[in-house]
Amino acid sequence: MSTSKTKTRLTVTDCTDRREWNDFVESNDGPPFGLWGWREASRNYGHDTHWLAARDGGDIVGALPLVEIRSRLFGSKIVSPPYGERGSVILADDAPESTTTHLVRQAKRIADDAGVDFVSLRGTTVDHAQFEGFEHENRFVTFDVPVGVNHDEMWDGLKESRQRQIDQARENDLEYVVGESLDELREYYELYLQSVRGHGSPPHSFEFFKRVWETFADHGTLHLGLVRHDGRAINGIVNLGCGSTVSQWGVITDYEYRDLQGGSFLLWKSMEHAHENGYQSYELGRTREGTGVYMFKKSFGGKKTQYDDFHYYPNGPVELPHPDKSAYKPIKEAWKRLPIPVTKLIGPTLRKDISL
Structure with a gap:
């Protein structure tokens, strides 16, 4: 960042220009969840x-x-x-040193x-000193x-065990397709x-996915990947591109077919798709270190990166939401037993207010 520009010239306002905002986020390798489309999807809720x-x-x-x-x-x-x-703060290479401070102070005022x-400002590596009044946590990695x-x-960057599973998926005649329509x-x-539902979690509405689809697919930065077995989808993923990076989001699995190795196959095909479309990095999403999901992602050969989360409590510390909290276990178990039409009907009303 530049030190020659004086901080007194800095102003912070709510941006109203979609194109100007997106151009800045994309040119500075910001996350796709900071693009204007995410604003529209959130407003839709x-x-x-x-x-x-x-x-x-x-x-x-x-x-x-x-x-x-x-809520x-x-x-x-x-x-x-x-x-x-x-998400969190996105900076230009020549941004004045106090830029983060100005943005964070405005967030505190709001x-x-x-x-x-x-x-909660989640997932960025920045100058911690500029987050005055915020508590810092490293809860997740990618x-x-x-x-x-x-x-x-x-x-060659994949572990041999992962390579074998991908080869096994091919032997199982799994079909990989890129979704290009609303039907898919x-x-x-x-x-x-x-x-x-298998995780005990309420779903987003289809309208939320449709809004993300319409915004990002029209921009050419959304990749919907599906793996089918005998014509039936058993794995799915939504990948979102921004700048030089593709971010994994929305990974789903039919656990009845997990032994067919569709998950490994789909992630490899997602990496290939990012490679073929000129991206430099594929980001595997936030994960708690030491979990089974962590070990799965680690086997794809990426560089481990710590997410920096910053939290501010205007009225004193409160407990942050945590999906693995023991108090939620009975609720999650009960949710798993609900019929899918019921979760589809009432779930989005709950999900829209859960920030995770």
Whole structure:
């Protein structure tokens, strides 16, 4: 970052120009969950949004997308980003040193005025000193897999056990397809309903996925991958591209068919798709270190990267949401027993207010 620009020229306002915002996020390798489309999807749930732009003169030099979620059941919070892997502050290479400070202070003002329980800025590595008044946590990691290398290097980066599973998937005659229509998005959504119910979690609405689809697919940065067995989808994924990176999101599985190795096959095909479309990195999403999912992702050969999460509590510390909290276990077990039509009907009303 530049030190020659004076901080007194910096102003922070809510950006109203979709193209200007997206151009800045993309050119500075921001996350897809910070693009304007995520703002529209969040607004579609009825949430207020604050797409804060720091300007030095007239140009954007820093950005902080925020979504305000108010719920009688789950409390009130401001999150960057909800429903996604990584958000928080995005900086230009020549941004003045105080840019993050200005953005974070504005986020605190909004939180104080709104009286929310907490602010959560999730998943970025920045200058910790500029997050005055925030508590810092390293709760999650990700793996960044280089996909700008040649195809053989990508394959050689996988552990041999993972290579064998991908070969096994091919032997099992699994079919990989790239979804290009709303019908295929509906096919994905039907499997998604089954998959998230198996985790004891309420689903997003189809309208949420449709809004993401319409925004990102038209922009050419959404890749919907499906693996089928005998014509039936058994694995699915939504990959979102921004800048030089593709971010994994929305991984789903029919666990009845997990021995066919469709999950390994689909992730490899996603990496190939990112490689073929000129991206440099494939980001595997936030994961708790030491879990089974962590070991699975590690086997694809990426570089482990720590997510930095920052939390601000306007009215004093509160307990942050945690899906593995023991108190939720009876609720999750009960949810698993509900018929899918019921979870499809009532789930989105709950899911929209859960920021994870």
